[in-house]
């Protein structure tokens with residue numbers, strides 16, 4: 483069932499080294515494809531920050547590095563959002579991590595805290611390493627909440 487008929491533009495922008503976050507991003511992309519939205523997916527290296535304002539909603543995907551840190555290649559995206567105040571852009575952040583580390587998916591937490599202040603943050607999703615069957619339901623929920631929030635924002639504007 484389509485969650486919205488608003489035909490909003492959504493971008494997934496992700497970073498991945500060993501493929502776990504890419505897999506999660508692609509799973510989310512497949513779910514978005516079943517909805518009435520214009521969905522695009524970019525690895526961070528393909529994404530131009532100048533295009534940020536073209537999107538009504540952005541789902542950011544990141545792995546975690548160091549001790550709960552945002553990977554270097556994601557920092558310019560973090561800073562771009564940090565430098566604006568755009569409550570009209572609905573955001574969500576997802577990521578994969580390894581719970582052996584004390585700050586599980588710490589990069590997701592850092593993005594979440596910043597996006598909450600600077601954008602209309604809708605949802606977060608943390609997955610242990612490679613997404614498994616049991617994560618699919620959580621992925622669907624993530625997409626559902628993001629689209630509901632973005633379409634509510636559409637009604638307000």
Ligand SMILES: Cc1cc2nc3c(=O)[nH]c(=O)nc-3n(C[C@H](O)[C@H](O)[C@H](O)COP(=O)(O)O)c2cc1C
Nearest residue numbers: 498499500501502503545546550579580583586587
């Ligand atoms: C040096 C190093 C540091 C890491 N630090 C963390 C961490 O602090 N917290 C965490 O949850 N995962 C940590 N991880 C695990 C990765 O975030 C995890 O393997 C992730 O799924 C990798 O994503 P990717 O396959 O998309 O590159 C670390 C991995 C490495 C190699």
